[in-house]
Amino acid sequence: MTDRAIQIDNLTVRYGRNTAVDNVSLNVERGAVYALLGRNGAGKSSLIRCLLGQQKADAGGVRLFGDDVWQRRAALMQRVGVVSEDSDAPPEMSVGALARFCRCLYARWDQAAFETRMQHFGIGLDDRFGTLSKGQKKQVSLALALAMSPDLIVLDDPTLGLDVVARKALFEEVIGELADRGISVFVTTHDLSGIETFADRVGILQRGQLVLDEDADALRSRFRRIRFTAQPVALETGGLAATRMRSWGGGAEAIVSNYDDIAFERFRAASGVSAAEIEPMTLEEIFVAVAGENGGGR
Amino acid sequence: MFAINPADPAPIWRQIEEGVRRLIALGALSPGAAVPSMRDLARDLRVNPNTVARAYTRLIEGGVLTVKRGEGTYVADTPVQPKKSERHEVLRDGANRYASTAIAVGADLDDAVDELQTAFERIVREHRRRA
Numbered sequence: 001m002t003d004r005a006i007q008i009d010n011l012t013v014r015y016g017r018n019t020a021v022d023n024v025s026l027n028v029e030r031g032a033v034y035a036l037l038g039r040n041g042a043g044k045s046s047l048i049r050c051l052l053g054q055q056k057a058d059a060g061g062v063r064l065f066g067d068d069v070w071q072r073r074a075a076l077m078q079r080v081g082v083v084s085e086d087s088d089a090p091p092e093m094s095v096g097a098l099a100r101f102c103r104c105l106y107a108r109w110d111q112a113a114f115e116t117r118m119q120h121f122g123i124g125l126d127d128r129f130g131t132l133s134k135g136q137k138k139q140v141s142l143a144l145a146l147a148m149s150p151d152l153i154v155l156d157d158p159t160l161g162l163d164v165v166a167r168k169a170l171f172e173e174v175i176g177e178l179a180d181r182g183i184s185v186f187v188t189t190h191d192l193s194g195i196e197t198f199a200d201r202v203g204i205l206q207r208g209q210l211v212l213d214e215d216a217d218a219l220r221s222r223f224r225r226i227r228f229t230a231q232p233v234a235l236e237t238g239g240l241a242a243t244r245m246r247s248w249g250g251g252a253e254a255i256v257s258n259y260d261d262i263a264f265e266r267f268r269a270a271s272g273v274s275a276a277e278i279e280p281m282t283l284e285e286i287f288v289a290v291a292g293e294n295g296g297g298r
Numbered sequence: 299m300f301a302i303n304p305a306d307p308a309p310i311w312r313q314i315e316e317g318v319r320r321l322i323a324l325g326a327l328s329p330g331a332a333v334p335s336m337r338d339l340a341r342d343l344r345v346n347p348n349t350v351a352r353a354y355t356r357l358i359e360g361g362v363l364t365v366k367r368g369e370g371t372y373v374a375d376t377p378v379q380p381k382k383s384e385r386h387e388v389l390r391d392g393a394n395r396y397a398s399t400a401i402a403v404g405a406d407l408d409d410a411v412d413e414l415q416t417a418f419e420r421i422v423r424e425h426r427r428r429a
Contacts, residue, residue, distance in 0.1 A: 033346050172341045179337035179347035196304045198346045217309035224307075261398040274404035280307040 002066035005030050005152045005184035006051065010060030013046045013208075020046040022208035023060070028201070030151075033178070033185040035195050035216075037287050038205035044188045047205065048156050051186070052082060064152065078107055081145030085157035087137060091130020095123060095140055099147070106148035114147035117173065135166030142170055146177055153177070155187040159194060167194045192284040202283060206291050216283060223286045224259040227277040228252045238267025244289055255281075255289045299334070302343045310345055314353035319362060322377050324425040331373045333363060 006028035013021040021043045028034040038044045049055035051062050053073030062069045064076045089098055095118060103109045118125060121139045123132065132140065138158065145153055153174065159167045171194050177183055187195060202219055204212040212219075229251045235242045240263050242254040259278075268274060281289070300317035302310055321327040333339075336354060340347040354371060357363040361378030365371050380388065400410040 031348060168344070171344055175341050175344065175347065176337060179340055194344065197302050197310060197344050198340075198349075200346050200349065217311075220305075221307045221309070261395055261402075264402055265398050268402055274402060278399060278402055280305050282305045285305075 002063075003030055004028065004063070005032070005065060006034070006186060007063040007066075008047075008051070008060070009063070011047065011050055011057050011062060012059040013043070013050060013055070014058045019208050021050070021057075024205070024208075024210045025060075026203055026210060026213050028184055028186055030184050031178070031182045032201060033187070033199045034201045034203065035192070035199035035283075036186070036188045036203045036205060037190060037192065037291065038188070039190055039291055042205040042291075043208040044156075044205055048084075048154065048188060051154065052080065053077065078148070079151040081148055081150035081153040083138065083141045083145050083153070083155045083158050085160050087141035089129045089137075089140075091128065093129050094125065095127050095129065095132075096125035098129060098140065098144065099125070102144050102148065108149040110147050110149050113149075114143050117143040117146070121169070134161050135163065138162060138166065138170060142173060146173065149181070150183060152184045152186065155185065155189075157189055157191075158187065159189065159191055171195065171198065192282070192287060196283040199283070204287060204290050212290055219283065219286060220280065222258055222260075223281045223289070224256050225277075225279045225281055225285070226254045226256055226259075226264075227279075228254070228273060230273055234271065235267055238263045238265075238270065240264065240267055244292070299339070299342070302345060311349050311352040311356075314339075314343070314345070314350060315356055318353070318357055320421075321425075322362065322373055324422065326425055327373050329373050329375050329377055333371050333373060335370060 004027050006026070008024055008026050011021050011024045012019065024043075024047065026034070036044060036047070046055065050057050051064075051069065053062075053069040053076065056070055064080065067076060069076055093101075099111065099114050103111065115125070118140070121136065121143070123136055123140060129137065129140065142158070155174070158170060162170065174185060175198060178185065187199070189195060196216070199216050202212070202214060202216050203210055235254060235256065239258075240256050241258050243257045244255040246253045264278070299321065302313050306313060308316075318327070318333065327333065334342065336347050336350040340350045343350070354363060358365060358371075360380075361374055363371050363377075364374045379385075396414065397410065400413075405413075
């Protein structure tokens, strides 16, 4: 028995001369919420396919609950619920029929939990899948994934195209499940609103490489946006690292990735330059600063 | 109850811990009052239940909250206020942080004290209005 829900070791996926996933290693502890961020084309989809045992890695591999997912896919997928960005079903099929279908596939199916959620979302079991809104389809898809009583839920860009209300409802369900059953969550997204307070670890995938893999609290505590009214400034004098520096006529703005008050005070004393503003950053802003302007895709 | 600020550099468990302590200190939560279950608070604040659990554990160990088995979590009948020395330490910590931010942006002492006073009064006022 391992404490890890997911263990990815040196995962590499190539398409011809293109490397989509480049030697990625990361772990997700049981009960943890891991958010993998990356812009389109960063390699998220390839990584997810390997994670779900749908694609064989060119090198390295993925273990779920200690077992190799490529070798033990069928058994492991009984324990993994998936909500993908293009969750789909035949439009003529009713929600109830969908549930009956899934019930046959999953040994730990919880019909009562499914029906309670549908009632809560205001979706009837007789409703045809094709007549549902985008948000409702996502809700059905989540309810199906949770009804199989998973130990791990994989949310692949779950909020794509959802409005704020639908997004909130979706995450509330996941949080409830976290509290009740202690499941682990792996979510990929390029839209952090809604997830940034409940992800406890964050990874950033950029051109196939995991350029960041860190505790969310630690990340928030070390990044700052500093605005100066004078320029140019040498932040290195305080031992501060500027990941990005922008200057304009009368001032400059720096994103500092290792901020602390003492280092900044040292810089200030040495340079005599005062900052106009020092702002903490949301994970969303940190993601933009890291995966930034020249593109996380290819 | 209170909100989590995703841009606050303080860890979320600490924001929760301080939020609960503040509600008690301001009288919004009375001794013996029930506090939300970890599940409800997690959903409400949209944070990981483990994060709420961490904050609650610290509050329980600190004598601020008590658990009644099978019932739930409550504000202690006589919630333990931080000891004078502890309070001092917390204040000094916060003051150091605030002072260095103020100096960094080139504020003088009067400006800094004014801002502090305004913030203090605003927080107390907002709680009164909500209560």
